[in-house]
Amino acid sequence: MSTIDRTPLGGFEERLLTQLKAHVSIQPGLALKPGMQSVTRGRLPRLPRASSVLTAAAAAVAMLVAVLNLLPGGQTALAQAFPILTQRPAQLPAALERILRSQRLPNSSQPSDRERAYAFQAPTGTGYVVVDQQEKWICLFVPGLGTGSGNILCEAAFRLLSEKPRGLKLSGEHHGSEEIVELLPKGSTATLISTQSARPVALHHGVLTVVTHRPVSITTTINGRTTSTTYGIAERQNGDS
Amino acid sequence: MTQRLDAKQQRMAGGDVTAAIGCDPEAFEVFYREHVEAVQRFVARRVGTPETAADLTADVFLAAIQAAASYDPARGTARSWLFGIARHQIVDSFRAAAKDTRTQMALIGSELVHSDDLQRIHERLDAEAASRELYARLGSIPDPERAVLELVALDDLSLVEAAAALGISTVAARVRLHRARRRFAAQDAAPRPAGALADRDLRVTESRA
Numbered sequence: 222m223s224t225i226d227r228t229p230l231g232g233f234e235e236r237l238l239t240q241l242k243a244h245v246s247i248q249p250g251l252a253l254k255p256g257m258q259s260v261t262r263g264r265l266p267r268l269p270r271a272s273s274v275l276t277a278a279a280a281a282v283a284m285l286v287a288v289l290n291l292l293p294g295g296q297t298a299l300a301q302a303f304p305i306l307t308q309r310p311a312q313l314p315a316a317l318e319r320i321l322r323s324q325r326l327p328n329s330s331q332p333s334d335r336e337r338a339y340a341f342q343a344p345t346g347t348g349y350v351v352v353d354q355q356e357k358w359i360c361l362f363v364p365g366l367g368t369g370s371g372n373i374l375c376e377a378a379f380r381l382l383s384e385k386p387r388g389l390k391l392s393g394e395h396h397g398s399e400e401i402v403e404l405l406p407k408g409s410t411a412t413l414i415s416t417q418s419a420r421p422v423a424l425h426h427g428v429l430t431v432v433t434h435r436p437v438s439i440t441t442t443i444n445g446r447t448t449s450t451t452y453g454i455a456e457r458q459n460g461d462s
Numbered sequence: 463m464t465q466r467l468d469a470k471q472q473r474m475a476g477g478d479v480t481a482a483i484g485c486d487p488e489a490f491e492v493f494y495r496e497h498v499e500a501v502q503r504f505v506a507r508r509v510g511t512p513e514t515a516a517d518l519t520a521d522v523f524l525a526a527i528q529a530a531a532s533y534d535p536a537r538g539t540a541r542s543w544l545f546g547i548a549r550h551q552i553v554d555s556f557r558a559a560a561k562d563t564r565t566q567m568a569l570i571g572s573e574l575v576h577s578d579d580l581q582r583i584h585e586r587l588d589a590e591a592a593s594r595e596l597y598a599r600l601g602s603i604p605d606p607e608r609a610v611l612e613l614v615a616l617d618d619l620s621l622v623e624a625a626a627a628l629g630i631s632t633v634a635a636r637v638r639l640h641r642a643r644r645r646f647a648a649q650d651a652a653p654r655p656a657g658a659l660a661d662r663d664l665r666v667t668e669s670r671a
Contacts, residue, residue, distance in 0.1 A: 230498070233516065233579040237571060238494050241523050242487045 244377055299356045299378050302406045305426040306352065311340040317349060317362055320373060341428045343402055345395050348428075350404055352378070359389065363402045366393040381406070387443060388427075392452065395432070399452050403429040406443055414438040414449075480540040484530030494523060497544055502586060504548050507593035507616055512583040513572035518555060520571030522548045538626020542619055546627035549609065603645045610635050611642035 230238065300306040313336055321336065339350045345365030352359045360375040372391050381387060390403040404427060405411065411422040411429050415437045422429060422439070431439060433452055440449040482489035498519070505518045525547050533543055575583065593616055600608050600616075613624035625635035 230495070231579060231582055233575050233583070234498055234502075236574040237516075237520055237523070238491060238498075240574065241494065241520070241527065242490055244524060244527055245484060245487045245490045 243380065297356055298382055299352060299359065302382055303350070303359070303404060303427055304407050305339045305341060305350050305404070305428060306337075308339050308426060310337040311349070313338040313351065314349070317351070317373075320362075321351070321360070339426075341425060341430075343430050344400055344432045348402060348430075350428075359404075361389040361391055361402065361404050363391050363393075363400070365395055366391060366400055366402070388441070397434075399433045401429070401431045401433070401439060401452060403439075403441065405429055405441060409441055409443045411442075412440045414440060480533045480535070480543065481530060484527050490527065493526075493540070497541065498523075500541060501544065501548055503590065504545060504617060505552065506586050506590040508552050508597050510587055510591070510594055512575060512580055512587065514555075515583060515587065516571035516575045518548075518552060518571070520574070521551045521555070525551055537629075538623060542623035542627040545613060545617060545619060545623075546629065549613070549627065553605075599649075600642075600646065602649060603642050607638045607642035607645065610638040611646065614639060 297306075317338070318336075336351045336353050339352075341348050341350065343363050343366075345363065348364060349362045350359065351362060356378050358375055359378050359381060360373055362373040366372040372393055374389050374391050376389055381389070388403050388405040388409070390401070392399060392401040394400075403411075405424060407427060409424070409427065411424060412419055413422045413431060415435060422431065429439075429441070431437075436451065438449050438451045440447060442448075479489045479492050483493045484490075501522050502515065502519055505515045505522070509515050509518060522544070526544055529547060533540070537543075597612065597616060600612060603611065609628055610621075610624050613619045613627055614621060619627065621635050621639065622632050624639075625632045628635065630638075
């Protein structure tokens with residue numbers, strides 16, 4: 222059998238490969254183009270030869286449900302994890318839509334695949350949590366953060382819903398203060414710790430917002446896992462008291 | 463160290479693996495290993511800082527994963543398709559910088575650069591310094607025309623490949639290339655600083671098309 226050589230990659234290239242592979246979502250059976258089937262055929266689950274049409278239909282429905290990520294109660298897994306997604310969607314601002322388009326974020330190639338935006342009040346204006354229709358991506362947008370018109374962070378939904386759920390966090394300087402905005406999964410708690418005190422921070426539909434002038438630490442607990450981050454300047458309060 | 467790929471990987475390497483990179487990690491790895499150096503050199507011909515180059519390299523492959531379903535081998539090679547994506551990503555990043563909008567991607571390439579990578583990345587960037595100078599000089603040519611000239615003269619694509627990368631017909635690409643060369647020649651007739659690139663640096667071998 223002939224073989225081909227695989228040239229070793231550099232450290233950066235190897236790390237990048239590992240990260241990128243995490244973004245490849247395995248979707249067996251999903252509308253594969255003819256050319257793709259030869260590559261992925263080995264992965265597809267094979268039904269028993271004697272399986273009936275009903276079995277195949279049930280499998281198809283199960284797969285469709287899995288694809289749509291629907292859970293009992295009509296909420297998607299993402300909405301169950303992030304309470305803000307159970308709120309009424311807002312109009313996606315044109316400026317934000319332009320940013321998403323210009324950065325090819327997220328998958329918006331299909332006209333029917335429109336994003337849904339959920340507004341929240343950030344200290345610098347109205348922020349948005351944006352998800353695509355298929356809920357493959359979730360983005361956090363905060364206006365006026367850092368330089369320019371704002372800052373946006375997007376993540377593949379399956380990564381936020383993994384065994385170790387986590388949130389999306391943006392922070393940056395705004396008029397000499399530091400602003401921290403974090404979208405946290407349901408059931409999370411946050412504590413603001415400064416030199417003088419430690420107090421819980423209220424979350425508004427799972428969104429934490431803090432503006433600080435002095436050094437503080439913010440400790441978040443997500444599904445029993447505690448993370449503490451120290452910010453250089455600190456404090457003024459938060460999203461939802 | 464040389465590693466060997468199994469039969470499936472060989473089949474993928476020899477065949478059309480590109481359409482599967484969005485849904486098959488193994489296919490993606492084969493694709494990535496085949497193209498990562500070309501993408502890095504493509505980026506290095508346009509940007510001169512290691513961090514930006516790393517960010518853009520990550521962005522290009524991430525965009526390729528997201529766009530994999532749209533790949534059509536009948537319209538061109540995987541390399542030309544990828545270069546089309548790469549060019550789009552770079553232009554987008556320049557526009558975003560001009561608008562002062564910052565987009566924080568889920569994957570930030572520069573965060574994966576360690577100190578022991580820097581020398582290698584700098585060497586690659588240094589090797590492409592002349593190309594970056596040429597790239598900068600193409601800046602005054604209107605984008606549709608410049609795009610063809612860029613891919614042909616700078617990235618060594620054939621006219622057919624450049625057309626595929628840009629999603630235009632070969633005839634349209636040939637017309638744009640002709641116009642771009644004419645504009646470049648006119649621009650180049652103006653006095654240039656010492657050490658600037660000469661006309662021969664912009665050789666375009668249309669015969670490859």
